Amino acid sequence: MAISSANNTSPSGSDPLAKPFHLLGIGPSATAPEIEAALARARETRIAPEESLTQACASILDPARRLPGELSYPLGSTPDRVDLFYAELPADASDEDILQTSAQFAPISRANFIARYAARRGTSSELLVALIDAHNSIDAMEIYQALQALRHRAGWAPPSLASVRDGLNDLLNTHCVAVIEAYDPVESAAEPLLEATCQLLATREQPLIQTHSLLLAAYRRAIGEMRSNADQQVNNACQLLEQRPEDASSIEELADALYRWASLCEPLLLLDAHQGFTDPEMNVTPDRIFGLLGDLSAQHHYLRAQQVLDHALDAFGSIPDAAARLAEVREILRDMQRAASKGIDPNPNLTVPAGNSGFRHVKKAMLAAAALLAMLGLLVAYWTLDLGAAFSVASVPDPPHPKAEPELLPPVGKGQRFSREYVRYCHFQEERLRVVKQQVRGPEDIRAYNALANDYNSRCSDFFYQDDDLQFVKEEVIAKRKLLEADAERILSIWPWHKNAGEAPAVSSR
Template identity: 20%
Template sequence: MSDGVQKSIENDLDAQIAELTAAISRNPRDLKAYRQRGLLKARMRRYDDALNDFNRTLALDPNDAHAYGLRALVWARKGDRDRALVDFDEAIRLAPQNGELYRSHRDRVLAESSRAPIEGGDFSILKNPFVLLGLPPTAAPALVKEAYEDAVEDEVDDVDVLMRAQQTLMTPRLRIEAEVGGFLDVDPRLTSQIVSNIRVGATIDEISEQLGKLHSLPRSNVIAHYGSALPLEMAGLCELIAAQATVTPGAVCDAINDVREEIALGRVDREQVSEALSKLLDRQTKAVIERLGFSDGATDLFDRFVSKITADAYSPTLFRLDVYVRTFAQIIAPELSKRSEAIEAACEAIKKSPKSQSCRAKLDTALQSWISLLRPVQSYEIHRQREDATTREMYIKVRDLALWLANEKKEFESAGKVVEIATGVFGHLPRAAAQMKEEAAQLLDLRNEQLAEEILTPLLQACEAANKSHRAIESELLRAGFGPGSTGSVKALFDKFATAVGSTAKLPFSDAPWRLVREVAISLNNDSSAPRAAENLLQGILDFADHKPPTAEMIKALREDQRVVRKNQVEADLGKSLQAEKWGEAEKLAERLLTLETDEENLKSARQIRETVSAKHKAVVRTRWFWGIAAAGVLIWIVASNDNNRSGTTNYRPSPPSYSATTNSPTTMTRNDAFVPGDTSETMPAVGSGLSLSRSNIRYCSYQGIRLEAARSMITTESQRQGFNTGIDDFNSRCSNYRYRQSDKNAVDAELPGKRYALDAEGRALAATWQSNSLPRPRVNR
């Protein structure tokens, strides 16, 4: 209030006091003049003068309840609580019809204690016009006017606040808001107790018994008052929403009209009441949620509250929960925007430094902070079987970063880390979860391809060089083996192999270095008929495996390769012994062959040879021409163990490779004894088993087998594995078992040494077609 206005009021009061003083001079027994002058003096804070006038009034009329009430207020202003309470009690005794008014003033005096009152925040029941003026909902206009004057005199609040309260209660249209926002249809004594407790600072738990006596509307008003003053706990939030959910406009409308009929005030209709209640309950909710705030603890509490309410699909509180969640979303919007800016900054930092672990850590922290604020909203949306639009937009933003890193920068590892971070944050989004799982697998494949190229290229180049110089490396292998003591190009090959094994030991394609060097051994045996060199190479690999072992499947494959190479050596030596008629040596080699052979048909043939050689060793009197025929038979068996007169069969069934723990069945080691040139056209055979193949059909099967073996050593990813498996399935469906003319088979076999390197290159190119170079960009519904 301005100084000028205050001065004007004081002048006006002085003038009124002068008039009353003149009236008392004319009639010294005018008790009303004394009482009114005492009231005016009290308003001017001249409390001692006011007490003198009230004492004179009571001397003239000891039963003046009004004078007792006014004097009680002055005692209260002077801080004499005991005298104030005595005068209030006397006023109530003398004028019980005005007892509610005097009790409200008395309760206010009692509320003056060491504890501060629970003032309330944006929703304060103490500001309700009825409570502010100390009136019951049944107060008629005349009583309202009198209570207003008393409140002004008592300086209960600012004059303009008290004026608005009076106008609200005097205007039927406005009064409805005060009626629904107070203690409608509540015993005045219970109202007085609750208001008094609020004013003396009683907690909500301390008035729980009184709260239980209130019906839903006034109970929601009291709980909201406490919730706007101090953050509610879980029990308070649940009590508030339960009270709000059970408020019925029809019952409230009837209660208001009953009161208004009693005091002859205009009736209200149900639509007016529904509108007033809707505004009231929304005000309650907004005040409580704002006071709750969005600290980590508050957000967690609200999230648990949302989950508790949504857990009961038939709870009447569910329809109110939407207002709570929308209000919470509005309150956190500014803070959420700040946290979004932190995420954008982290994304930009990653774009500038894709390999920076600290930048990714900042993104993870920013996203976790951002998502923690939205969890209550997400919990509610999940209950509604919807995706939160804000969360979806942020997911798309982070996913775009991963796509950019993979497709534009080829930073597959960083992109995978970003997807991993996003999975931890957005994994609850149904569509996003499946999408991220697929993309994480693709990124892992791409990263493995990239790593494989970086790590294995030196070894691959060394293996290619070795395959182009079989005679040189054969000599080196026979002289110094494969290991740290090797020499020349074999030593360079071993060093690159050891480096690659160490670099891939903990990677998904740890068997790849072993496969590459193993292919060199297979090529030495099959293409250059150098089984001893191949065995030395395999033995060196197995010796190295004692210190740094590959997978059990790879060791099994290497040992099988070693067995086949040794068998080939024994077969070759056996053939030479038979031709040289060295029967004792041949018998030992036949025995050795039986320990190396695994095929039952071949074992049967080997036993027959052993028996024949043994018999010859014991009966040297037999003719030499028989052994020439026997030796020729052994050589034919060595070349094609399943040869049956003029036709034969061959089997090629590699197992599907993978850079995880998978089995790699060895390529069958063979020997080529015939070299017949022919054309080089290939014709793909029809699908089937036991078919008779032409030379061009056989050429396709032989060439394609080499291509697939070369492709096998390049496989590092799941997509390549799938492509390889498809190729093997097709190959086996055409070439796993067939009939052929021996001359055609020999002719094709003779072509292989000259075609080997070209076919290897074609196989590696084939493997490259099975890999993906970038992540797809599926259409995103924004």
């Protein structure tokens, strides 16, 4: 039982791009005898190396390993569509050919089809947008129900909804990593990623943007060392300019270093600006530039500072707060220049900031994160107690009504055997988060919700339980739905930005 989150970026280790069913010439509804017979036929025809055939068969026969293969199969397709799915397009197939063919499949198969070709070459922004749109259109419940029916016909135990959700998250993450790795060199991904990011941000569809953020997260990891090198190149150029401010070649070297840095980082800067948050490491170069501007202006090198400012605006123009601060710096520099041209000492109170110390939206996000940590601390304390006991915390409005049965916070981990108290938490919290998710608005809400969802997934995504415990708790969820919705409203009400707004959002019931 997992809650979808924009921050879930840990693939399971299985390869959803593999095609075990296709290799053996069967579908997910094949029974165990049919699978064994298919393996024998494949061995006779030698369609693949023995090791590949054995591994394909073993993964299909193992309930814990077959899900990635099922998710890579064109589920719900007619036989002719299955053949079309596995047929190879010509090597020179255009993006239009790929998209036209992929449009004939359901969203999950469309995502698999596009990823197959995108993972072979550095792909265009058009295919990137199509891949993200396909993943965003996948309905986990539909996939779960389809797999239930297929496994029933094949005589296999059905997967859990949690495992299907986790499998879909793994599929998305695997596609993202494979697509980014296909760019050679990886920095060539920057331009199509920037174009795709601009297109998706223009839609203002937050779920689509959050799905795209996982693709950018894979890119962020892939360019980590290159970004660090680019930071160093900017720093070296700044040092050279500080030492030789009159040297025209120094400003040219800084301009080149800033251009390389911005070209590499702009897709990430654009998304971070939209979400109101950024990786602190992305502030290294902006901070250094603000420091350089302060140093040059203090030494009365106003024209050189103006040149640095112009290049900085080109580099940081996609960050609204940075552009605004640079505009402020420009006005300060102009005042300093006007005073110097008239032989007047500049106003001692008029100074260019010597450092950026993080853009404003980063500071806001850090405050929100601190408030969120405090909130989580309160909630953990609350959920760890026997809820049948009286309980009150001054900072939590309207303490929850006592419940007859305890609800305990499970330990972090997977594959554990949960007692009824732990199972109760997992299902009660799933219902609370379902309601909270309906009320998510804006970047602060998104970060807060994702923090709760990530904590939930770390405890409840994979566990063993007694069937009677599960049935009992499911009945409780139905009976206590109003109370759980009230719990969700309390969670929303203690988010500081909601309190500052004067009231918590209303919670609708379904």
